[in-house]
Amino acid sequence: MKSSVLRLSLGIVVPLVLSLLFLKLLPKETAMPKTYEIFGVKIHKNSPQSKLTELGVTTWPKYESGPSKIPWSFKAEETMYLLEGKVKVTVEGSVGSFEIGAGDLVVFPKGMNITWEVIESLKKHYSLKE
Numbered sequence: 001m002k003s004s005v006l007r008l009s010l011g012i013v014v015p016l017v018l019s020l021l022f023l024k025l026l027p028k029e030t031a032m033p034k035t036y037e038i039f040g041v042k043i044h045k046n047s048p049q050s051k052l053t054e055l056g057v058t059t060w061p062k063y064e065s066g067p068s069k070i071p072w073s074f075k076a077e078e079t080m081y082l083l084e085g086k087v088k089v090t091v092e093g094s095v096g097s098f099e100i101g102a103g104d105l106v107v108f109p110k111g112m113n114i115t116w117e118v119i120e121s122l123k124k125h126y127s128l129k130e
């Protein structure tokens, strides 16, 4: 009697513990990196930490801004990594607009003119190419 109860609970507890251990040991689920280009702007989503480290993103100057709307002209190619917030970018000449946000690594080409509208308070690192 007793041993069958023991065997039953072992039959449940042991596989349960093992599967929990297995889940714990699996690498954390990571979203797939994705890159696309719109109006000549390259947007990298879910860049792996290794890429950000390689670029030295955290050593780049930091910029913060509350909600605002300004015209902007890129005097140099600018790569930025958005830590927080959301920005609507409208390309000059009624070409169109798109949004970028937290976690995006974005490269704007030199000479591009846009309207930069911060929709949600922004924190970013940026790097200008000489």
Ligand SMILES: *[C@@H]1O[C@H](CO)[C@@H](O)[C@H](O)[C@H]1NC(C)=O
Binding pocket: 073, 092, 111, 112, 113
């Ligand atoms: C962007 O604006 C600058 C100055 O306003 C202008 O000289 C330049 O031709 C514009 N670039 C484009 C691609 O329209």
